[in-house]
Amino acid sequence: MAALRAILNALRRVVGRDLPSFFKANNILFLAALGKSAEALFLLLGLLVLFPLSADPLGKIPAVRRVLWPLSGRQRLALRLCSFALSPVVWIGVAILLKTRRAGLALAFCGLAAGMQAALAFGRRMVRRDRHWDLLRDIPRLPGRLGGLVRKDMREMLTLLDPYAAALLSAGGGAYRIFAAHPDPAAPAILSLLVGLALSTCAQSLFGLDLDSGLTRYHLLPLAGWEILLEKDLAFLAILFVLLLPLDPWPGLTFGLAVLALGHHSSVLYGLPQQRWRFASGRLQFGLMQTAVGIGAGFLEHQRGVLVLAAAVAGYLASVWYYGRRWAQAE
Amino acid sequence: MLHCRHVSKQFGEFTALDDISFELRSGVCALLGPNGAGKSTLLKILAGLLAPDRGEVRIAGYDIAQEPLRVKRLIGVLPEDQGLFDALTIEEHLELSGPIYGLSRKETRARSDALLRVLGLESGRYTYLDQCSHGMRKKTALAMALLHNPCVLLLDEPFEGIDPVSSVTIRDLLLTASNHGIAVFVTSHDLSMIGQLAGEVKMIRGGRIVFSAAAAELERPLEELYFDLVEQPAREDLAWLRCARS
Numbered sequence: 001m002a003a004l005r006a007i008l009n010a011l012r013r014v015v016g017r018d019l020p021s022f023f024k025a026n027n028i029l030f031l032a033a034l035g036k037s038a039e040a041l042f043l044l045l046g047l048l049v050l051f052p053l054s055a056d057p058l059g060k061i062p063a064v065r066r067v068l069w070p071l072s073g074r075q076r077l078a079l080r081l082c083s084f085a086l087s088p089v090v091w092i093g094v095a096i097l098l099k100t101r102r103a104g105l106a107l108a109f110c111g112l113a114a115g116m117q118a119a120l121a122f123g124r125r126m127v128r129r130d131r132h133w134d135l136l137r138d139i140p141r142l143p144g145r146l147g148g149l150v151r152k153d154m155r156e157m158l159t160l161l162d163p164y165a166a167a168l169l170s171a172g173g174g175a176y177r178i179f180a181a182h183p184d185p186a187a188p189a190i191l192s193l194l195v196g197l198a199l200s201t202c203a204q205s206l207f208g209l210d211l212d213s214g215l216t217r218y219h220l221l222p223l224a225g226w227e228i229l230l231e232k233d234l235a236f237l238a239i240l241f242v243l244l245l246p247l248d249p250w251p252g253l254t255f256g257l258a259v260l261a262l263g264h265h266s267s268v269l270y271g272l273p274q275q276r277w278r279f280a281s282g283r284l285q286f287g288l289m290q291t292a293v294g295i296g297a298g299f300l301e302h303q304r305g306v307l308v309l310a311a312a313v314a315g316y317l318a319s320v321w322y323y324g325r326r327w328a329q330a331e
Numbered sequence: 332m333l334h335c336r337h338v339s340k341q342f343g344e345f346t347a348l349d350d351i352s353f354e355l356r357s358g359v360c361a362l363l364g365p366n367g368a369g370k371s372t373l374l375k376i377l378a379g380l381l382a383p384d385r386g387e388v389r390i391a392g393y394d395i396a397q398e399p400l401r402v403k404r405l406i407g408v409l410p411e412d413q414g415l416f417d418a419l420t421i422e423e424h425l426e427l428s429g430p431i432y433g434l435s436r437k438e439t440r441a442r443s444d445a446l447l448r449v450l451g452l453e454s455g456r457y458t459y460l461d462q463c464s465h466g467m468r469k470k471t472a473l474a475m476a477l478l479h480n481p482c483v484l485l486l487d488e489p490f491e492g493i494d495p496v497s498s499v500t501i502r503d504l505l506l507t508a509s510n511h512g513i514a515v516f517v518t519s520h521d522l523s524m525i526g527q528l529a530g531e532v533k534m535i536r537g538g539r540i541v542f543s544a545a546a547a548e549l550e551r552p553l554e555e556l557y558f559d560l561v562e563q564p565a566r567e568d569l570a571w572l573r574c575a576r577s
Contacts, residue, residue, distance in 0.1 A: 131457060136418075141426065148419075148427025155418040210416065217414035219380050221431050222403035328399070 004075055007061070008082055014060045015086045022049060022088075024281030027200045028165060030291050044168050045279075048161050050089070051120065052277045054113035057086040089113040146223075146231040153235030156209040157202055159276040166198035166243050174246030189302040192244050192252030193295055196259065199240055200290050203256075203263030204282035206232040208274030215271075226324030232267075233260050233320070248302070250309055255298040257312040259290040261319035268323045268330065332356055332514040333377065333483050338386035340372055340538075347372040348383070349538040355483075359505060359515040361529035363522070363553075365562050369538040370518040371411045374487050377516065378408045390483055404432060407481035409489055413472040417461035421452055421471045424460070425478055432479035439478070446474040449504065451497055465492040473501065483514045490521040502528050526553045536561050 028045065031038045058066070058080065071079065084090055089110060097106035126133040136158055142150045157163060173191035177183055202208075206229070207215060218228055237256055244252040266272060266286045274280055301308040333355040340348040348369045353360075364370050375381040377388055379395045379402060388395045395402045408414070415424060422443065429439025447453045450470040460468060469492055476484060484505070490498050502524060509515050509530070519525050525532065532549070534542035534557065542560050549556065558564065 137420075141423075145430045148423065148430065152416050152419050152423070152427065156416075159418070209418070213412040213414055214416045216380060216410045216412050217416065220378065220403060220408050220410065220414055221428075222400050223431060224400065 003069070003071060004078055004082070007069070007079060008086075011057060011060065011083060011086055015057050015088075018060070019088065021275050021278050021281070022053060024279070025201075025284045025287055026162070026279045026282065027287040027291055028162070028198050028279070030197070030287070031194075041169075045165055048164055048168075049279070050113055051116050052161075054087070054089045054117050056083070056117065058083040142234075146227065146234070149228075149231045150235045150238070153206075153232055154239060157235060157239055159209065160202060160274065161277065161279045162199050162202050163239055163243070165279070166195045166240075169195050169198055170243040170246055177246065186302075188248035189251045189298070192247040192249065193255050193298045195243050195247065196240060196252045196255035196294060196298065197291060199236070199243070199256070200259040200263075200294060201280035201282040201287065203236060203259045203290070204266045204286050205270075205272035205274055205280060206236070206263065206267040208272055208280070209276065211273075224324060225327035226320050228327060229264060229268075229320050229324050233316075236260060250306070251298040251302045254301040254309050254312045255294040257309075257316040258294040258297040261312075261316045262286065262290050262293060264319045264323035268327050332391055333516060334387075334389040335373075335377065336387050336389075338373070338376055338383045338388065340369075340376065340381070340383050346538050348376070351386070351535075351538075351540060353533065353540070353543065355514050355516055355531075357509065357512060357514050358530035359509045359517065359528050360531040360533065361525040362516070362518045362533045362535055363520070363525065363557060363561065364518075364535035368535045368561075370535055371487055373535070374408075374411070374485055374516070374518055378406060378410065378485050379403065380410065404479075405482045407476035407479065407484045409469070409472050409476045409484075409486040411487045413468050414475075415460045415468055415472055417459065420457050420459050421463065421467065421474075422447070422456040424471055424475055428475050428478050434479060442478055443474070446477060449500060450474055451500070466494060466497065469493060470497065470501075477504070477508070481513065484508060484516065486515065486517045488519055489517055490519055490524050498524060522553050522557060534561050 031041060093106040093110045096109055097103060100106075123133065131137060136155045139151050139154050139158075141147050169191065173188065173195070176191075177188060207218070210218065221228075237253070237260070240252065240256045241249060263286070266283060270283070272282060297308060297312055301312070335354070336352050338348055338351045339346070351369075351373060362370050362373065372381065376383050377390075377395075379388075379399050382396065390402045391405050393402050393405070419427065425443035425446065426439060429442070430436065434442070447456050450473065452467060452470055452474065455463065455467055458467070460471065463471070469489070473486070473489060476486065486505075489501055489505075493501065498521075505515050505517070505528060517525070517529070526546070529546050532542070532544060532546050532553065533540050542556065
């Protein structure tokens with residue numbers, strides 16, 4: 001019993017430490033300012049978060065350690081059953097049950113989470129069997145000296161949930177444009193800004209997924225600071241551009257250049273770490289600035305045209321030059 | 332090839348390196364010392380990853396603080412944390428590295444194939460780094476250090492976590508490199524391997540070099556010297572460490 005309690009205590013601590021990684025400052029949360037009209041959007045985001053949130057809590061203990069611990073069959077079964085109580089999905093299921101008094105709804109929610117995990121497990125198994133199932137592997141190596149690094153950064157970025165939220169917005173916007181009887185002519189520009197907003201937190205922490213080891217390599221490579229920032233930004237802009245294609249790309253790209261120019265500050269000077277399969281986590285003050293400047297620049301581009309985009313490019317290049325020097329000075 | 336003059340480094344109150352000076356013209360120089368003695372800090376300073384508080388480092392005549400990009404093209408480094416990206420496979424690390432050092436795609440491919448074959452990484456070339464064993468990671472980092480044919484190799488613990496066959500392969504590779512004029516600076520705990528590899532041995536303790544000699548001139552076995560000059564193995568009987576059934 002003491003052994004089981006010790007393991008469950010450790011597990012509770014690990015789950016407790018992991019939970020805040022789901023609720024960090026992300027620019028997409030500013031959409032809450034839209035009030036009721038953002039509810040459907042947040043529901044979609046919740047669905048995305050459910051993928052990592054529904055992971056087996058027992059999976060946080062290394063499998064080898066679990067096998068090595070001298071536990072009896074009965075103790076292992078008890079550990080398995082008790083671990084379910086540490087799953088946030090079960091807590092949400094219970095909350096749904098208490099609020100709606102509909103056991104079917106709570107069970108359906110838990111079933112959805114279990115289905116997601118089954119799909120992920122199936123995907124992982126297929127990847128183990130045949131590496132061609134790993135879609136991130138198929139990102140082509142771009143030409144040029146920095147091509148390999150750009151591919152690496154695109155892969156890293158696609159292990160965050162932000163691009164998938166942006167993809168949902170892009171697909172929804174594209175569908176609206178095609179299928180709506182009388183689409184609002186301003187909608188593609190506004191939606192392209194929303195797509196940019198969904199991605200913009202990633203621009204606050206361009207080195208967030210490289211870990212210390214990756215940062216060491218960046219410092220060892222014979223590349224100037226501006227080259228490193230440029231290749232990071234190219235990866236961001238390439239993903240943004242693809243997502244903007246069904247909409248109006250230019251306001252979105254202007255937004256992207258503005259948030260990158262501002263994001264260099266926190267990327268180079270603060271090094272905010274990121275976690276795979278979570279939404280990117282930034283700082284509120286940087287996010288507010290990115291959102292305000294980005295939306296302002298995007299709207300201006302929509303109204304005044306290409307001159308604003310050119311100004312955004314100039315501002316962006318100045319930022320690359322300045323923070324490239326700061327990067328080179330950093331140890 | 333490598334000049335290190337009066338290099339000192341403090342971390343707060345802790346003196347990591349205290350007035351280190353040496354020169355390495357060619358051959359293999361090994362730096363031995365216990366954990367926390369300052370080996371990795373010195374290697375980071377030589378590689379330009381860390382700026383010294385005092386002193387200067389020159390590689391092939393270039394000051395690393397003044398001309399970092401020129402120096403980075405001349406050195407190959409196996410850093411303490413290996414400097415690898417989890418999102419890339421072993422092969423992709425080499426594909427990424429070659430063009431940055433000015434190699435053509437064809438040349439990068441040819442050299443990568445040879446390095447993967449020699450280091451026994453061929454079967455794992457498509458494996459992501461976060462799925463690799465410690466030894467595979469280390470060998471990948473070593474391959475990256477060698478790929479662009481550097482003038483100076485700076486290697487932090489190249490034999491740590493490596494299987495015996497690969498250790499011998501790496502030893503021979505480094506000996507060949509040094510015979511071809513590449514200066515090799517290694518830190519290590521593996522005294523037997525260093526005994527077979529190094530032409531010059533230095534020992535560091537508390538941030539100071541306490542011993543420096545050509546390997547051929549050592550009068551006593553390396554292990555004996557190390558225990559005398561650097562640290563003695565701790566010998567304590569843990570009374571509770573015995574089989575309860577005996």
